[in-house]
Amino acid sequence: MAKMTASKTQEEQWMVQNQVFRIYDLVYRLPPHAQSVNFELRRDDHIEYLTRSLTQLGPNFTVLDANRPWLCYWIIHSIALLGDCVDDNLESDAIDFLRRCQDPNGGYGGGPGQMPHLATTYAAINALLTLGGHKSLSSINREKLYSFLLRMKDTSGGFRMHDGGEVDVRACYTAISVASVLNILDERLTQNVGDYIISCQTYEGGISGEPGAEAHGGYTFCGLAAMVLINEVHRLDLPGLINWVVFRQGIECGFQGRTNKLVDGCYSFWQGGVAAIIQRLHLMIKEQLGLSSTFKFDCITESDDDSSDTDREKPMLEGLNNNGYNFIKGSKGMRPLFNSMALQQYILLCTQEEAGFRDKPGKRRDHYHTCYVLSGLSVCHHCNVKEAETPPLPKDVMGPYSNLLEPVHPLYNIVLDKYYEAHEFFARL
Amino acid sequence: MNQKVEFEVEEEEEERSRIPISERPEWADVRPLPQDDGPNPVVPIAYSDEFSETMDFFRAVYLADERSARALELTQEAIFLNSGNYTVWQFRRLILEALSVDLREELEFIDQIAKNNTKNYQIWHHRRWVAEKLGSNVASNELQFTGEIFSQDAKNYHAWSHRQWVLQTLGGWDDELAYCDELLQNDIFNNSAWNQRYFVVTKSPRLGGLEVTRDSEVAYAIKAILTKPENESPWRYLRGLYKNDVNSIANDPRVASVCVDVLTNEKECAHALNMVLDLLCNHYQPSIELKNAIDALSDNSDLELAKKVCSVLQLVDPMRANYWEWRKTTVPARD
Numbered sequence: 087m088a089k090m091t092a093s094k095t096q097e098e099q100w101m102v103q104n105q106v107f108r109i110y111d112l113v114y115r116l117p118p119h120a121q122s123v124n125f126e127l128r129r130d131d132h133i134e135y136l137t138r139s140l141t142q143l144g145p146n147f148t149v150l151d152a153n154r155p156w157l158c159y160w161i162i163h164s165i166a167l168l169g170d171c172v173d174d175n176l177e178s179d180a181i182d183f184l185r186r187c188q189d190p191n192g193g194y195g196g197g198p199g200q201m202p203h204l205a206t207t208y209a210a211i212n213a214l215l216t217l218g219g220h221k222s223l224s225s226i227n228r229e230k231l232y233s234f235l236l237r238m239k240d241t242s243g244g245f246r247m248h249d250g251g252e253v254d255v256r257a258c259y260t261a262i263s264v265a266s267v268l269n270i271l272d273e274r275l276t277q278n279v280g281d282y283i284i285s286c287q288t289y290e291g292g293i294s295g296e297p298g299a300e301a302h303g304g305y306t307f308c309g310l311a312a313m314v315l316i317n318e319v320h321r322l323d324l325p326g327l328i329n330w331v332v333f334r335q336g337i338e339c340g341f342q343g344r345t346n347k348l349v350d351g352c353y354s355f356w357q358g359g360v361a362a363i364i365q366r367l368h369l370m371i372k373e374q375l376g377l378s379s380t381f382k383f384d385c386i387t388e389s390d391d392d393s394s395d396t397d398r399e400k401p402m403l404e405g406l407n408n409n410g411y412n413f414i415k416g417s418k419g420m421r422p423l424f425n426s427m428a429l430q431q432y433i434l435l436c437t438q439e440e441a442g443f444r445d446k447p448g449k450r451r452d453h454y455h456t457c458y459v460l461s462g463l464s465v466c467h468h469c470n471v472k473e474a475e476t477p478p479l480p481k482d483v484m485g486p487y488s489n490l491l492e493p494v495h496p497l498y499n500i501v502l503d504k505y506y507e508a509h510e511f512f513a514r515l
Numbered sequence: 516m517n518q519k520v521e522f523e524v525e526e527e528e529e530e531r532s533r534i535p536i537s538e539r540p541e542w543a544d545v546r547p548l549p550q551d552d553g554p555n556p557v558v559p560i561a562y563s564d565e566f567s568e569t570m571d572f573f574r575a576v577y578l579a580d581e582r583s584a585r586a587l588e589l590t591q592e593a594i595f596l597n598s599g600n601y602t603v604w605q606f607r608r609l610i611l612e613a614l615s616v617d618l619r620e621e622l623e624f625i626d627q628i629a630k631n632n633t634k635n636y637q638i639w640h641h642r643r644w645v646a647e648k649l650g651s652n653v654a655s656n657e658l659q660f661t662g663e664i665f666s667q668d669a670k671n672y673h674a675w676s677h678r679q680w681v682l683q684t685l686g687g688w689d690d691e692l693a694y695c696d697e698l699l700q701n702d703i704f705n706n707s708a709w710n711q712r713y714f715v716v717t718k719s720p721r722l723g724g725l726e727v728t729r730d731s732e733v734a735y736a737i738k739a740i741l742t743k744p745e746n747e748s749p750w751r752y753l754r755g756l757y758k759n760d761v762n763s764i765a766n767d768p769r770v771a772s773v774c775v776d777v778l779t780n781e782k783e784c785a786h787a788l789n790m791v792l793d794l795l796c797n798h799y800q801p802s803i804e805l806k807n808a809i810d811a812l813s814d815n816s817d818l819e820l821a822k823k824v825c826s827v828l829q830l831v832d833p834m835r836a837n838y839w840e841w842r843k844t845t846v847p848a849r850d
Contacts, residue, residue, distance in 0.1 A: 143559060147558075150599070161558070179553075179555040179556070196600070196601070199548075295672070298679045298718065299672070300707055336834075376847065425834050425835070
């Protein structure tokens with residue numbers, strides 16, 4: 087059936103994995119001190135690269151002229167993950183700029199005067215929430231945004247990206263995510279969206295962009311997170327999804343996006359984020375596996391002598407809009423099912439540049455990869471602690487402990503402190 | 516999501532002799548509208564003069580909702596400068612409708628830009644819109660177009676979605692199974708082609724659905740597995756053929772038998788062991804051969820078979836050691 091010579095997939099795979107192994111080999115042959123330098127996160131250099139981009143971008147960024155709120159989010163979120171924030175002037179400029187991207191009829195476009203679009207709306211909201219503070223949070227027109235979301239609702243139950251735009255799982259996630267975090271999610275928005283997402287879970291176990299297409303890391307994250315936010319995650323085949331996602335971590339130690347595709351640093355978050363979400367779905371998974379409630383589950387045992395007590399005291403808020411909050415307040419019933427140390431090694435040794443991060447060796451850095459590699463690294467750092475706020479142990483962090491990044495809310499990919507601030511702000515509205 | 520694709524778009528360096536729009540007589544009556552970026556915009560892009568001017572005129576006609584021939588012309592110029600601007604594309608569709616333009620020409624226009632921008636959501640969405648209006652006459656053209664894309668990039672996600680949409684909306688199923696076979700002959704690791712094959716055997720109105728095709732597809736997958744047992748795609752495909760019918764996978768003797776065959780030659784094949792584990796968790800009564808094959812891998816004789824498989828996997832597949840350890844705790848109690 088197959089030819090005797092290597093296929094294109096194999097050739098490309100071998101080329102990348104050899105390149106990756108060469109780097110590992112080189113680093114592990116170094117004397118201890120020289121070796122440890124390679125595992126350091128070049129925090130200051132990353133922050134400088136990011137901050138500079140916020141004020142100045144060259145002409146080759148013209149191809150991203152309809153994605154400027156994305157640039158804002160990738161940069162501002164990356165800076166927040168690194169434990170820093172932009173200065174007051176820049177913060178005020180960012181709020182002002184995003185206000186100009188806000189459509190008078192709700193939602194945010196890719197730049198001032200462009201049509202509102204769900205993806206750039208998600209990026210703008212996440213950027214504003216990450217900036218935080220009254221001025222930023224109150225700049226969002228929630229009433230108009232709600233009517234924009236409703237207008238994007240398709241008869242299939244899914245959402246379309248913009249007026250006359252495409253319907254897919256990204257659109258579902260970005261619509262549900264912003265509605266949830268802004269406390270405007272209701273049954274009109276959630277109606278049948280679960281049916282649409284279910285129809286995108288493929289025979290492989292992952293989720294595709296549209297019904298029939300191939301299981302893909304980005305869409306799997308979007309589909310799973312959206313299903314949790316609308317409280318319908320039990321409708322997915324979770325054991326099948328888990329099996330698919332753990333097999334996406336390859337011999338290079340990073341994640342690939344699809345079966346038999348090449349490793350790419352950005353899937354550190356898309357797939358790693360799926361793995362992080364899974365850790366808090368233990369009860370649902372147990373139920374799908376038909377395991378009795380008295381079954382002793384594989385709980386984290388290292389750092390949680392009093393776990394059962396704290397579990398009971400968690401506030402459970404009622405209603406659709408609290409699914410994201412209750413999710414993060416619940417504790418992780420499962421240890422991570424992916425290999426956090428391997429992923430950290432790929433991130434630090436293969437994707438980190440002098441400043442910024444890249445897809446894989448041989449590619450060039452960009453803000454998208456910097457954002458999602460760092461988000462994935464944060465997931466790695468915090469995957470072994472049972473409670474969201476507990477600091478990780480030194481053994482959970484590859485390299486010096488000073489590499490430690492801020493934790494995120496994995497359903498929204500917003501730094502946790504900023505999420506709490508926003509949650510409190512919008513809960514009162 | 517997956518915005519990274521937009522970074523990989525290569526810029527066209529070619530210098531064209533261009534007359535500024537402000538010097539063209541047909542635009543003399545229009546006042547360009549600059550972008551409202553504010554005094555201190557963040558993420559400001561150093562636009563070329565050509566880009567700024569084109570977009571300033573675009574904003575003027577867009578705001579005036581001018582659905583004219585010159586506006587159509589202008590959207591084309593704007594798209595050449597940034598094919599990711601969905602606002603320009605959407606306005607172009609409104610103009611095309613208003614002017615009742617021959618959409619075959621539009622398809623040619625898309626051909627021009629699509630080949631250099633194969634990972635751009637907007638172009639593919641536009642192409643779908645045009646093809647839908649042209650109807651089933653263009654089915655074969657669209658299948659051929661995606662085929663050309665696949666000859667360069669056989670896993671292009673947008674092109675596969677477009678192809679599936681064409682088949683379902685406009686038809687053209689006749690040769691699709693053969694096409695999947697052709698791609699798999701070229702590259703048996705091409706998971707997109709496996710996915711398309713699954714799409715065809717479950718959805719094609721010609722084939723009668725999975726109930727009819729399952730038997731021959733199981734044989735097809737097994738043949739591929741035996742050629743390259745390390746290829747994950749046919750293993751997932753094989754499991755997928757029994758989706759929503761987990762009991763029958765344990766009842767098809769060919770499935771267990773391919774696992775035994777593979778494990779006899781390649782003791783450490785995680786995909787085979789993964790499949791064995793699924794069989795055992797679905798109440799498969801293991802054959803002597805399978806028991807022996809597993810026993811040959813593990814010296815831990817006290818454990819029940821499924822847990823034994825997990826232990827073996829923890830050793831031979833250390834990347835997923837956490838996962839296999841967890842799977843051990845989820846093995847259903849023996850009946």
